Amino acid sequence: MAYSVHSSHGQQTADLTxxxxxxxxxxxxxxxxxxxxxxxxxxxxxLSPEQMKDIGYPVVDDIASLEVEAGLMTKLQSMR
Structure with a gap:
């Protein structure tokens, strides 16, 4: 009966590594x-706003915003 000299264990270890x-x-x-x-x-x-403008980065004023009345959040909280 002949035994194999090569083992798959070495290959599995290499694959894991x-x-x-x-x-x-x-x-x-x-x-x-x-x-x-x-x-x-x-x-x-x-960066300063001028430097941001030079590189083409959007200025804070150009970013969309939403203005809300002062008491609106209080009113909405009370409606829960």
């Missing part, structure tokens, strides 16, 4: 992307 490294690489890439977005937001928040 590769998947672990790929998952780790994805997590590192996601963390780097999050850091770059946060850094960009900090930089944009520090």
């Amino acid at each position: 590769i998947r672990f490294l790929q998952a780790t690489a994805r997590r590192i890439a996601a963390a780097e992307a999050w850091y770059r977005r946060a850094q960009s937001r900090r930089i944009i928040a520090a």
Whole structure:
């Protein structure tokens, strides 16, 4: 009776190692992307309105808003 010299255990271990490294690489890439977005937001928040206009970023006045009467929220709360 002949026994196989090759084992599938070594291949399974290699597959697990590769998947672990790929998952780790994805997590590192996601963390780097999050850091770059946060850094960009900090930089944009520090810009003056003139600088924001220069780069074409919407000025706060251009963002749609809704004006509400002073007592409306109190009135709506009392209607519950």
